Amino acid sequence: MMKKPHVPIIAIEEHYYDAELVKTFQGPEAAKGGPIDERLYDYGALRLKEMDEAGIDIQVLSHGAPATQKLSADVAAKVASGVNDRLAAIVKANPKRFAGFCALPTAVPEAAADELERCVKQLGMKGAMIHGTANGEFLDKQKYWPIFARAEELDVPIYLHPALPDPRVTEIYLADYIKDFPLVARPAWGFTVETATMAIRLVLSGLFEKHPKLKLILGHFGETLPFLLWRIDSALKRPGGKQVAFRDIFSKNFYLTTSGFFSNPALLCCVMEMGVDHILFAVDWPFVMDNKPGVAWMENVPLSDEDKAKILSGNAKKLLRM
Numbered sequence: 001m002m003k004k005p006h007v008p009i010i011a012i013e014e015h016y017y018d019a020e021l022v023k024t025f026q027g028p029e030a031a032k033g034g035p036i037d038e039r040l041y042d043y044g045a046l047r048l049k050e051m052d053e054a055g056i057d058i059q060v061l062s063h064g065a066p067a068t069q070k071l072s073a074d075v076a077a078k079v080a081s082g083v084n085d086r087l088a089a090i091v092k093a094n095p096k097r098f099a100g101f102c103a104l105p106t107a108v109p110e111a112a113a114d115e116l117e118r119c120v121k122q123l124g125m126k127g128a129m130i131h132g133t134a135n136g137e138f139l140d141k142q143k144y145w146p147i148f149a150r151a152e153e154l155d156v157p158i159y160l161h162p163a164l165p166d167p168r169v170t171e172i173y174l175a176d177y178i179k180d181f182p183l184v185a186r187p188a189w190g191f192t193v194e195t196a197t198m199a200i201r202l203v204l205s206g207l208f209e210k211h212p213k214l215k216l217i218l219g220h221f222g223e224t225l226p227f228l229l230w231r232i233d234s235a236l237k238r239p240g241g242k243q244v245a246f247r248d249i250f251s252k253n254f255y256l257t258t259s260g261f262f263s264n265p266a267l268l269c270c271v272m273e274m275g276v277d278h279i280l281f282a283v284d285w286p287f288v289m290d291n292k293p294g295v296a297w298m299e300n301v302p303l304s305d306e307d308k309a310k311i312l313s314g315n316a317k318k319l320l321r322m
Contacts, residue, residue, distance in 0.1 A: 007309045009295060010316040011051075013159070013219050013259040013282035014059035016090070017041050018083045021063065021103070028164060029066055039286035040064060043090045048097060054291035056283070057313075060320065061087060062101040064287075065131040065163040069106055072135075076105030080115055088123040099322060100125050101159055106134035109143055113150035120154050126320040127156040127217075132163025138198055140205035148207060148214050157215040157255065157319060160198055162191030162223075169193070187220075187260060187287075196223040199254070200232070208249045215319065219259035219282060221266045225250065226273040251275070255319060258311070260284035262297040276307045280315045 017040035022031050031037050039046060051059060068080045084102045091098045102119035104112040119125035128151070134144065151158050164170070165185065170178070173193075174185045184190065199218060208214060218225070225232070233247035251274050258267070259282035270279055283294045298308060316322060 008057040008313045009055055009281065010058045010060065010313040010322065011056050011283050011285070011291070011294075012060040012217075012280050012316055012320070013161070013257050014061060014285045015040060015064040015287065016043060016061050016087075017064055018086055020086075021068065021079060021083050024071060024079070025066070029070075036286050036289060039289070043098075044094075048094075050285070050291055051097070054283075054295045056291055056295065058097055058099060058322070059285070060099045060101060060126060060316070061090065062129040062159065062161070063087075063103050063131075065161060067129065067131045068103040069131050069134050069163060071105060071107055073107040076107040077111040077115065080105040080112075081118075084115065084119050084123060084125070088119075088125070091124070099320065101127050101129040104128050104130060104147065106130060106139070106144065106147070109146050113146040116147065116150050116156070117154060120156055125156075126322070127151070127158060129159040129161050131161045132194055133166070133198070136166065138201050140198075140201040140207065142205075145207065145210070148211050152211045152214045155213070155215075157217050159217040159219070160195055161219060162187075162195045165190045165194045192220065192223045195220075196225055199223065199225060199250075203246055203249050204244060208253055212253075214253055215255065216253060217255045217257060217280070219257045219261075219284065221258065221261045221263075221270050222254065222256040222274075225254075226256065226270045227266075229273050251278070254278070255280060255315075257282035258294065258298075260288045262294050264301055267301055267303075271303070271307075276303070276310055277315055277318075279311050280319065281312050 068076060071079055080103050087100045091100045102125040104115055106112050116128050170185050177184050229247045229250060236244055236246050255278045256270050256274060257280045283291050285291055298312060
């Protein structure tokens, strides 16, 4: 367990499954059973036991991908509302150990904005998590901007989490290797490409010029973008195109988590580009099925105790008002 610095540990990308929502999943996203699913459906004894064994004090719960991002417009709002009510009940049953990010019915953006407000103001949620594209559409389209406008108004973050890439992308880029390396389309590369592209498109769209106080979170140390910030920014400033302060926007409006990525070089790159105040601890449980390596890694990262304390819980307390 963590000994130094002596601070609470808040893990902010920790997943669960809602049985009613999972019934809507199809194909490769359908629940498959096994030890990961066992943990996704556990909101009590097993989850708490494994948190305690690692020294994690609080999990911020969020639904696993694709959550509500593939629901049709005629049912999305009703289904999302039920999902969020049930998550609120889980948190209410153990408020000292759990908080929540709500799911949003992105197929109906105005309803999604209203649901975000309901979840924050009435259910005490800390923000929202959106998984990948909304029925195949990236969220930079202006029809989705009401969601971001409401998040800015409420001063809560939206966590951009991966989902499976568009099947056409998977077929062209990765199909030759999926049989032998099935996770190449998921955390090994496909998730990164999908989510980094989403983040880049949001910056290029002009969203942050309209909503300069919007706060977005990326897991997995920013899906490679901190390493690429200088090059992306430099390339976009070359003559012949529209100008955007990409590096400034990204380092100001985005926050990163350690979810599923316990690497000192990656951490130090992110600290140097973003500043330690924009980095938060997460495990990605139970897709990373053992909490302990992430906590043990944080004990020995080459940062001061003050900076470790910020990552382990201080930044989460500030960003999520916990």
